Amino acid sequence: MAQHKVKTIGLVVLGIILSIFWFYPFYLVIVNSFKTKAEIFVNTLGFPSEGTVENYPEAFEALDFVHSFLNSVFITVCSIFLICIFTSMAAYALSRRQGKTSSIIYFIFAICMLIPFQSIMIPLVSIFGSVDMLNRGGLMIMYLGLGSSLAVFLYFGALRGIPMALDEAAIIDGCNRFQVYWYIIMPMLKSTTVTVIVLNAIWFWNDYLLPSLVINKEGMYTIPLKMFYFFGEYSKQWHLALAALVIAIIPIIVVYMFLQKYIIKGISEGAVK
Template identity: 80%
Template sequence: MRVKERTHKYIMLFVGAVVSLLWIYPFYLVLVNSLKTKSGIFESTLGLPSVPTLENYPIAFEEMDFILTFFNSIVITGGSIFIIVIFTSMAGYALSRKPGKASTFIYLLFAICMLIPFQSIMIPLISIFGAVDLLNRTGLAIMYLGLGSSLAVFLYVGAMKGIPKALDEAAIIDGCNRFQVYWYIMLPMLKSTTVTVIVLNAIWFWNDYLLPSLVINKEGMYTIPLRTFYFFGEYSTQWHLALAALVIAMIPIIILYMFLQRYIIDGISEGAVK
C-alpha cells in the first residue's frame, strides 16, 4: 500500500513539474529575450543572452510614454474595479437576503451570463455605446461593470449565504438601516471575496487589449496594452523593445498579486462552496 501511495506521489510531482514548466516557459522567453539586442533574439531565441543588456528598458519606457499610459491604465482599471465591487457586493447582499423566485431568477441570470462570449455581443455593444456618445473611459468602465458582474455576484452571493442572518437582525435592532448593515458589517466580513474580485478583474482589465482598442483607441488615452502594440509595425517588429515593454507592463500586476494572493483561495472557497 505504501509503495502504491509513494508511486502516486511521484507521478503527481512529475505532472506538477511538467505543468509548472509549461506555465513558466513563456515568461522565460519574454524576460530572457528582453535582455538581448534585436539581432541577438534572431540568433538564439531560446538561449540565454551572451551579453545581457538593459538598454531596451529605458528606450521602451520612453517610446511608450509610460507615465501617461500607466496613469490611463490605473484610472481605467481602478475605477472599473471600484464600481464592480460596490455594485456587485450590494447586489449579492440583496439577492442573498431576499430569497424568492425573483432573486433566484436574477441570480441564475447572472450565472448564465458567464457563459456568453464577449465576441458575440461586441459589435452591438459598441454600436449602442457609440450612439449615446459613450466611447470613452466612462463607457469602458460601464462595459467592464456589465461584463465582470456575473462572476463577482456569483462569488458574493455564495459568500454571504455563509454569514448568519442573525447579525443583520442584531444590527437592525441596534438602530442600523439596511445600507449600514451592508457597509459596516457585511462588506468588512467579505474581505477575502472582495480581494479575489479585485485581483481577478485587475488582471483582466490591466491586460485587456480588444475592448479598449474598440472604445478608447485615441491619442492620449492609450492604456499599456494599446501602447505596447506601437512596437509591432506593418513591415517590421521591434521585438527587443516590445518584450521589454511587456516586462514593464507585467511588473505592477505581479506586485499586486504578490501582496493579495493569500486572500484569493479563501475568497474563491467562500464564494463557491458556502
C-alpha cells in the same frame, strides 16, 4: 507506505513538469528582452551572448510609460471599485430576499457568464458610440457590466454562508439596511472582495480588445494599446516589445503577490457555500 511514497513522487514530478510548461513563456520573454533585435531571431531559446539593458529605457520612453501607466491604473481602479460596490450590494439584496424573483435574477447573472464577449462586442460599442460614451467613461461602464456576473456569483455564494441573524441583530440595535451592509457584511466579505479585485485587475490591466474598440483619443491610451506601436506594417521591434512586456507585467505581479493568500479562500467561499 511504499505505494503512498510512489504516488507522492509521481505528483511531485508531474508538478515540476507542469511548472516548466507554465514558466517557459515567461523565460522566453525575460531572456529575449535582454537581446538585440538580430540576436532574438538567431538565438531565440538560449541566453543572450552579450546581454543589454538598453531595451528597457528605450521601451519605457516609447511606451510613454508614466502616462499610459496612469491611464491603466485609473481605468482599472475605478472599474474594480464600481464592480465591488454595485455587485456586492446586488448580491446582498438577492441573498436576503427569499423568493422566485431573486432566484431568477441570480440565475440570469450566472447564465450571463456563459455569453462570449465577441457575440455582443459590435452592438455594444455601436450603442455606446451613438450616445457619445466612448473612451474612459464608457470603457469603465462596459467593464462594470461585463464583470458583474462573476462578481455577483462569488458574492452571493459567500453571503449564503453569513447567517441572517447578524442582520436582524444589527437592525434591532438601530442600523438601517445600508449600515448593516457596509459595517457588518462587507468586512466579512474581505476574502471574496480581494478575489474579485485580483481577477478583474488581471483582466482589465491586460485587456487590449475592448480598449482598442472604445478608446480613440491619444492621451487616454492604456499600456496594452501602446504596446501595439512596436508592431508596424513593415517592421516588428521584438526586442522593445518584450522589454515593454516585462515592464507592464511587473505591477500586476506585485499586486498578485500581496493578495494571493485571499484568492483561494475567496473563490471557495463564493463557489461552495
